[in-house]
Amino acid sequence: MCAQSLKMKEEFGIDALPILAKSDVVIIGAGPAGSSAAAAAAAGGVSVLMLDKKEQIGLPVQCAEYVPLSLAEEVPIPVACIAQRVEGFITYIQREQVAQTRAPGYILNRDVFDPYLAERAVQSGVKLLTRAQAVAVTNLGVLINNQGELSMVKAGIIIGSEGPKSVVAQAIRCPPQHLAYAKQITVKLRKRSQWAQIYFSPSIPGGYAWLFPKNDLANVGVSIDLSLGGSVATALTEFQQYLVEEGVIGEEVIRTTGGAIPIGGPRLRMQQKNLMLIGDAAGHTHPISGEGIFPAIVAGKIAGSLAAESIRSGDLNVLTRYSEDYLKRFGEFIKRGFEKKIEYNDNWEKANFSVLVRRTWFAFPEYFES
Ligand SMILES: Cc1cc2nc3c(=O)[nH]c(=O)nc-3n(C[C@H](O)[C@H](O)[C@H](O)COP(=O)(O)OP(=O)(O)OC[C@H]3O[C@@H](n4cnc5c(N)ncnc54)[C@H](O)[C@@H]3O)c2cc1C
Known part of the structure; x- marks a missing residue:
């Protein structure tokens, strides 16, 4: 048993806790990343449970709601x-x-879009549990607080899509973003x-x-x-x-x-054993623009499909393709954004402000110079 599991056992007396559910794939967070992963995993024929601490998915909206038209190629809008x-x-x-x-x-109505994505996942067979906050995670499952009641959810694969304060990222021992x-x-x-x-x-x-x-x-x-x-x-x-x-x-x-x-770019570890990170939890937002809906949805689709394939084949090694597949899709785009972010921070207050913005904002040709 790993150190994290032992700690959870000691702190919460896990053996005494009721097992609320068992699922091949458990997804924590029903935002764009989680709902996309859930729909993709369910389409792969495995059982999927998606948890969210909120009572109503999508509320309150915390977004300027812009997405590129090309998002419609990834998910019907x-x-x-x-x-x-x-x-x-x-x-x-x-x-x-x-x-x-x-x-x-x-410009989306995210108060409609996020519930729509979650409902689309439910229509593909995903079980959605709201008002269920993930408190801690091990490779065996998720400890949840469901309106004051602690219980365990057992999982084959756990996907963290719960934003920057990710409990899955903590379990993987990722540094703060x-x-x-x-x-x-x-x-x-x-x-x-x-x-x-x-x-x-x-x-x-x-x-x-x-x-x-x-x-x-x-x-x-x-x-x-x-x-x-x-x-x-x-x-x-x-x-x-x-x-x-x-x-x-x-x-x-x-x-x-x-x-x-x-704004620090994708986490160096986006997957470890049966734990995966997607969307904001994985640092998928663009380091300069902060745009995160599109990459969250694409990463969710990649992670969900691989999770289903891994469960079907009984081979956890399938999940090691996740980072590679994500970087194949976004590598160059994110790499430039990350490099520009470093250039900005290194030259902040030293360089002429207008020159700095022109070199680090993609409205200008200078952004595309190395
Ligand atoms: C002010 C603002 C403006 C933005 N504007 C844009 C924009 O115009 N365009 C754009 O593309 N991006 C924008 N973004 C970024 C974008 O909102 C995110 O990148 C996107 O929502 C990421 O999706 P996600 O599914 O990873 O996370 P989220 O949408 O944050 O979803 C995470 C879900 O996890 C749930 N959750 C969290 N912790 C737990 C837990 N412990 N247990 C259970 N559930 C949990 C939350 O309730 C939530 O439903 C903006 C962000 C901010 C803050």
Whole structure:
């Protein structure tokens, strides 16, 4: 028995705990990554249980809700999940417009999209257990807290898709992730638009401010790499005031949200024995843009299919293909993003700010130079 299992046994008296369920594959977290993995594993003919600590999947929304149009090639996106289409983004450096970049995409209704993905998994045979928080993980199973009741779920393979505070990552002994912190408000947009706006400023170190139009509303936010300094709350207040003064948005704040965004690139260990990590839990967000829905869904599909194949064949070695398959798909894209993030952090406060942004933001040709 491994040290983690022994620790769990001692701390929680596991032998005395009821076994709530047994499943070939257990997935922790029913976000885009988890639901995609669950659907792919169930399609591979194995039993799948997906746990989420939330009562209602997808709520509260902690996202600016932009995805590239190409996501529809990975998963069908029903019309109800789409708030509007955008054509791309306009980049501003210190409030001066410097580029307009075509990057067609959708602004999703994630409060509809995430439940839809979970329901799609359930329709493929996945059992979904909500209000079930994974507290600890070993190779044998997951200790869950279901509304105050502790119990065990036994699993052949466990996939962690529970975001940056992943209990599966802890079981694999992954170091903490490098995170940016974001705060976002939803406000009224004075004039509908098909272009997102991205603002860079020295008061937003290692991040940017955004406005993503959502019909008559807009998601307006700021994310900062706090290891470089700054204050997310102050930067957002200043940005909001500026947009109000410019007549772009109304004063009323309809919703406030936020969260942590992994910006350190994929974890070096995304799989160990029968434990796997996908989505934010694996650091799949782009280190510069923080975009994470698309890679979460693709990684989920890869991991779910391999998990099913591994269970069917009784061969855990199948899972060692996961990192390789993921990197085959995203390697170059993520590698450049990670290198640019390092370049940004190394030169922060040393280089001319405008030159630094141009070298590290993909609206500019300099981003693609080595
Ligand atoms: C403010 C903000 C704006 C963003 N904007 C964009 C954007 O415009 N476009 C984009 O592509 N990405 C964006 N992102 C990133 C994107 O939201 C994530 O990359 C994406 O949601 C990752 O999906 P996931 O399934 O890995 O994790 P999540 O969507 O975070 O899902 C994790 C799930 O796990 C559950 N969970 C957590 N811990 C436990 C536990 N212990 N036990 C059981 N369940 C648990 C949670 O309840 C949740 O349902 C943004 C992030 C933030 C914070």
